Amino acid sequence: MCGIVGLFIKDKTLEPQLGALLAEMLVTMTDRGPDSAGIAIYGGADDGIAKITVQSVQPDVDFASLAADLGAAIGVAVSLRRKSSHAVLEMPMDQLDAARAALSALRPDVKVMSAGDNLEIYKEVGLPKDVASRFEIAQMSGTHGIGHTRMATESAVTTMGAHPFSTGPDQCLVHNGSLSNHNSLRRTLVREGMTFETQNDSEVAAAYLTQKMKEGANLGEAMEASLSDLDGFFTFVVGTKDGFGVVRDPIACKPAVMAETDQYVAFGSEYRAMVNLPGIETARVWEPEPATVYFWNH
Amino acid sequence: MQTFDLATRGLRELNQTLHALRGTTNETAWEIVNAKGSHAIAVGVDAPLDITVRGSTGYYCAGMNKQATIRIDGNAGPGVAENMMSGRVIIEGDASQYAGATGRGGLLVIKGNASSRCGISMKGIDIVVHGSIGHMSAFMAQSGNMVVLGDAGDALGDSLYEARLFVRGSVKSLGADCIEKEMRPAHLAMLAELLERGEAGHKAKPEEFRRYGSARKLYTFNVDNAAAY
Structure with missing residues (x-):
């Protein structure tokens, strides 16, 4: 089954509430999939600062001197903001690739959840309400975000098997369904240079879109x-x-x-996910058509 | 009028309350508030009640309905009026996929649009959709009537048995073994009555519709058609 939600804010005054609204939407979808949950939040501005969200199974050890170690390795100041098993590392944008390379050398067991200018991804095994409170999602502001609660069908219930999947800078995807050609597609993408963390079908879909965008497609075309x-x-x-x-x-x-008002565009696996959004009573509510691409840009 | 607040009393109590009215009751008018997309609202009702649900519903609202008139003052989620036996279900807004699936009797009215697989495997229910319907609607539909004032999506009536399909607008494509058929006076009379009962008498005239039905080549096995199976 799985439950997915998304919220794209149009009215800036709603941005401080993004995390709270999205977390509530996801918690409502809990009974569509209780295995694991994840949320991607697009925060930050175009400020020349890059973010890497990392996850560790032994955060006390891995994160202890990570900012200092990473800073020393790439020769610039790196900051670290820890949230439970995750941490957000920040460094100048032009040092992002160097930082990722140094990170995998310094802490080979630390997993990268997301990297880019404004994306942070938090995901773990467990119920949406526990995952949301563990990472203080409700306190987060942002411009748009997506979330997922998983009922695993295609691969193991692990942190890395949880959604959202991020396979490119500031890109992420959540999926409800199952793909049948993911193994052959994964082999093709590996030949084209993509790397994979899991055997999960949804990660292949994310990587496919990343590859298309790398080749010059915009999100809609991909x-x-x-x-x-x-x-x-x-x-x-x-x-x-x-x-x-x-x-x-x-x-x-x-x-x-989907629901749209002057303030936001919202997505839910079910209407239930959206019942507490402001102005939902008068929103335009519709079901996205099959085989039809919808996208919005800021 | 009895008002039932789903937010405070919960789904299980709602359905138990409605089921308990089977047999003799004079509490026939019910309003259910705070639906908020909940699943399985007013499922399995078997009494001549008049129920109005305020707000949009989730999965399977009014499933297996017998006798009752259930009106949804909002949109309906997947599987609304699934396997309805008798009575009426009227949706003021849109309906999600497989509305009226396997319905055996009664009348389902959708005043907005219905999405995919509307009336899939219907077995005697009448469905009147004021708007349009999505792809694979009336798939393997066995009996009953479907009336669509708008358009139909791909593969209408695929593998159809003996249900009658009336569409006023365009049909994107017909499914296997579904063909257009002649509209005879008896069909026009039936359609007029269905439109009236479906609260659409003022919106459309029977003459504006086209009739679709089964070519009867798939479900009666004939070895000459083996390639089509």
């Missing part, structure tokens, strides 16, 4: 291409640095409801 190259059931919600997209396979048996 999602359009996925309709012919991905085989299986899917409703995807995708985030980029300034965009938010939704696409369903042509059969469209995985549920999806």
Whole structure:
């Protein structure tokens, strides 16, 4: 099953509430999948500062001197903000690639959840309410975000098997469904230089979109291409640095409801997820059409 | 009028309360408030009640309905009026996928649009949709009538048995073994009555519709058609 949610803020006055609204939406979807949960929040401005969200199974050890070690390795100041098993590292944008390389050398067991200008991803095994409170999602502000609560079908219930999957800078994807050609597609993508953390089908979908965008497609074009190259059931919600997209396979048996007001565009696996959004009573509510790409940009 | 607040009393109590009214009751008018997309609202009702649900509903609202008139003052989630036996279900807004699936009787009215698989495997229910319907609607529909004032999506009536389909707008494509059929006076009379009962008599005239039905080549096995199976 799985439950997915998304919120794209249009009215800036709502940005401080992004985390709280999105977390509440995700918690409502708990009974669609209680295995693990994750949330991606697009915060920060275009300020020349890069963010890497990392996760560790032994954060006390791994994060203790990580900022200092990383700073020494790349020769600039690096800051670290820890949240439970995750931490957000910040450094100048032009040092992002160097920092990622140094990080994998310094802490090979630390996993990168996301990297880029404004994206932070928090995900763990457990219920949405526990994951949301553990990472203080409700206190986060931002411009857009997506969330997922998982009922695993395709691969193990692990932190890295939880959604959202991020396979490119400031890009992430959540998926409800199952893909049937992910193994062959993964092999193709590996040949093209992509790397994978899991055997999960949804990670392949994320990497596919990343590869398309790397080749010059915009988010909409990449999602359009996925309709012919991905085989299986899917409703995807995708985030980029300034965009938010939704696409369903042509059969469209995985549920999806959207709502739009002057203040936001919202997505939920069910209408239930959106009932507490401001102004939902008068929002335009509709189901995204099968095999149709929807996307919004800031 | 009895008012039931789903937010304070919960789904289980709602359905138990409605089920307990089977047999003799004079508490026939019910209003359910704070639906908020909840699942399985007013499922399995078997009494001549008049129920109005305020707000949008989640999965399977009014499933297996017998006798009752259930009105949804909002949109309906997947599987609304699934396996309805009798009575009426009226949705003021849109309906999600597989509305009226496997319905055996009664009348389902959708005043907005219905998404995919509307009336899938219907077995006697009548469905009137004021808007349009999505792909694979009336898939393997066995009997009953479906009336669509708007358009139909891909593969309408795929593998159809003996349900009658009436569409006023365009049909994106017909499914296997579904063909357009002649509209005869008896069909026009039936359609007029369905539109009236479906609260659409003022919106459309029977003459504006086209009729679709089964070519009867798939479900009656004939070895000459083997390639089509």
